[in-house]
Amino acid sequence: MSVSRKGVRFLKILKAQVITRLILIAVCIPFLLPFFWMLSTALKTLPQTVAYPPVLIPNPIVWDNFREAVLTIPFFTYFKNTSIYVGFSILGTIISCPLVAYGLSIVRWPGRDSLLILILATMMIPFPVTMIPLFVLFSKLGWINSYKPLIIPTFFGTPFFIFLLRQFFMTIPPSLSDAARIDGASELTIFTRVILPLCKPALGVVALFQFLGSWNNFLGPLIYLMEESKYPLSLGLQDYRSTHTVQWNLFMAASTLVVIPTVVIFFLTQRRIIEGIHLTGIKE
Known part of the structure; x- marks a missing residue:
């Protein structure tokens, strides 16, 4: 039985x-x-892209479309611009957000929670509300047609990432930082030697989210960049499609190359993403 x-x-x-x-x-x-x-x-030939009824499985499979795409479209110029933009934006986020989160979680000072609420409140302001004032400000600073409006703000922190890291820092036992203070360590030493080594999963999540946001950012470059030679991939492909006679097989080949890095990085880091997000929601 x-x-x-x-x-x-x-x-x-x-x-x-x-x-x-x-x-x-x-x-x-x-x-x-x-x-x-x-x-x-x-992977289709050009006639197959406009055939009716639509061709689902290309025959023959034209792998050469990817080579022609990067030669026809200024792909490598767009890729270089995107890499510079993404790299510096991740650097700015990783430098600024942990510092602010540390001050809002580990360091005890009056008004800390009120400032956190104020920072979180800025997330409720829609971007269209601040779009024109920011453009006027950056225009007066002479930053238009450069990546400064897209990169430099990341060095001052992003509210969502600050909150995410702050929640993670709150899970770290206060006894660790208190013991370091008793031993005479400064706040900067505690931050770099004690806290940062423990928050690698959360930092990985923040870096990944910033990568995805910068890699796919379309509206920001559209507003601040004027010259085609400075366009990132997201804006460059759209501009090419609107100003040239499009060969859809080549355009889709270039789009596939743009999507592949985000898909690969996600699958390689999905465990760390889940772990990092899970740990930010645990409080002892």
């Missing part, structure tokens, strides 16, 4: 898991269709 009961229980669990996975697959299909169509179009 016990064997049969275990078998029935195993079948129930297996059935539940199979049903759950089938539901998840069904939900994922609509989200995967645009990626499938982009990759399919990237």
Whole structure:
């Protein structure tokens, strides 16, 4: 009887898991269709991209579209601009946000929580409200048509990342920093020698989110950049599509190359993302 009961229980669990996975697959299909169509179009010949009925599976598969795409579109110029923008924005975020989060979590001082509420309140202000004032400000500073309006603000902290790191810092036992103070360590020493080594998962999440935000940023470069030679990939491909006769197979090949880094990085770091976000929600 016990064997049969275990078998029935195993079948129930297996059935539940199979049903759950089938539901998840069904939900994922609509989200995967645009990626499938982009990759399919990237591998088609030009006549197949406009054929009716649509050709789902390209025949023949034209891998040479990727080579022609990076030669036809100034892809490497856009990629260089994007790399510089993304690299410095991540650097600014990693430098500024942990410092502010440390001051709002580990260091005790009057008005700390009130300042945190004020910082979080800025997240409720829509970007269109500040878009024109920021443009006027950066214009008077002479920063228009450069990456300064996109990079320099990251060195002053991002409210969401500050909150994320602050929540993580709150999970660190205060006894660690108190012991370091008793030993005569300064706040900067405590921050660099005690706190930072413990917050690598959270810093990884922040760096990844900043990478995705900067890599996919379209509106910011559209507002502040005027010369095509300074465009990042997100804006450069759109500008090329609007000013040239588009060969959709080459355009989709270039779009695929733009998407691949974000997909690869996500799959390589998804465990750390989940771990970092999970730890920021735990408070002892």
